[in-house]
Amino acid sequence: MPKTALLRPTSDGVAADLMTSLAGLLREWLPRQRWFAGKDRPVTDLALLSMKELSPGCLHLLVYTGHPSHAGLCGVPAPGGAPASGDCYQLLLGVREQLPPRLGRALIGQAHDGPLAGLTVYDALYDARSAQLLLERLRHPGTAGPLRFEADPSVRVPAGLAPRLLDAEQSNSSLVYGDAFILKVFRRIQPGVNPDLEVPGALAGQGCGRVPAPVAWFRTTDPFAATLGVLQPFLPDASDGWTLALGALAAGHGFTAEARELGQATAEVHLALASAFPVGPHDENARTAAAMTERLEAAARCVPSLQPFVPGLRTAFRALLSCDVGPPAQRVHGDLHLGQVLRADREWFVIDFEGEPSRSLSERCGTQSPVRDIAGMLRSFDYAARQRHPWRPEWARRCREAYCAGYAARADWDPREKHGLLRAYETDRAVYEVLYEARHRPDWLPVPMAAIERLAVRGG
Secondary structure (H helix, E strand, O other): OOHHHHHOOOOHHHHHHHHHHHHHHHHHHHHHOOOOOOOOOOOOEEEEEEEEEEEOOEEEEEEEEEOOOOOOOOOOOOHHHOOOOEEEEEEEEEEEOOOOHHHHHHEEEEOOOHHHOOOEEEEHHHOHHHHHHHHHHHHOOEEEOOEEEEEOOOOOOOOOOOEEEOOOOOOOEEEEEOOOEEEEEOOEEOOEOOHHHHHHHHHHHOOOOOOOOOOEEEEEOOOOOEEEEEEEEOOOOOEEHHHHHHHHHHHOOOOHHHHHHHHHHHHHHHHHHHHHOOOOOEOOHHHHHHHHHHHHHHHHHHOHHHHHHHHHHHHHHHHHHOOOOOOEOEOOOOOOOHHHEEEEOOEEEEOOOOOOOOOOHHHHOOOEOOHHHHHHHHHHHHHHHOOOOOOOHHHHHHHHHHHHHHHHHHOOOOHHHOHHHHHHHHHHHHHHHHHHHHHHOHHHOHHHHHHHHHHHHHOO
16 A cells, blocks of 8 residues: 555544644745745744645645744634734645656655655645646535535536646746636635635626636635635736836837726726725725835834835825825725736736735725725836836836826826825835835845835935
């Protein structure tokens, strides 16, 4: 009998023993993953929240990681009911006696203790067998322990689609099947319905063609209800906005026509969101300014280079107290930039509705000013322009102007007329970028810091 037969738990004790085999390996492997949020904090606690063997040698796990002196951002209860102080991650692990060379990149390590002693553990999303298994589960909805596999019955997903794991940097993992469908496997799991399932599904009901509709999805009921992954149509001939913008810069071409059309597409998505979800009152500028100031001060404590600019940046937030309240609050994208839009057949599509991963799920699902999305895209044009040396500020300025003009052509208001709001939201976004780059891509930190200096010193 193969040793992996030991993986089938017959009691909670066997499942708990699994961490004897995995804890040391995961402590080393997790902080190296692009999607792991705790890179700047040591993993002090590691616990198994849920385990299901999908097939012999293929384990689905939800793992709790605790960190010292850090309030949990996602509301995941710690084992034993303690206050939240860490995160929950979804892992699909493969176990073999020997790892073939084609899976070398997936290696996590060899277990020395516990029920997996002597076996090699790896990230099973790299394994075509495990990827095919996930697709088959979604093609035939049903349950597997706490896991629930569900699908839109009106869409047929063919069998035998060849899988490939995308290599792009992102906060989740994505599998493409036969250039027809893409499965986003969420890594950091929070209780509740993930916006990347909820929002595209609601927009599909509105007939909005700018967002690929969910085809199938899976979720868990243990240790809490949460979305684990979403299957959507894949656009094989599409290019993301970031790649297109950099290509235009490299060729010395403007990007204004595309930027204007992107502004129109953004407005159409916002209008559909306002129809699909309840619209709130106008944002309370005093509360918004206070929250932005709090985020600024927290970021400055983590990134010392931000501290000299704090007084100047505060003025952008104080200006909210006397400026136009702007459009009503509504559901928005929450993390809109050039990497979150695709262009295919001369049309723009918007993807990835999870929002900023550092924010709680309740905050990401709440109503916010649509100016926030606009500010995110305007910052993205600046990011793109700064990839060329020398910097092309006029390129970014023309794209920003064209984007806002396109938005105004579809919406009933013009972002350019909301200068105080736009400056505040751009400043808030730049502060978020500084913290993100300092934690994940230090070499990129000069890009948002240049915007910080402009926003703090020149006032816009």
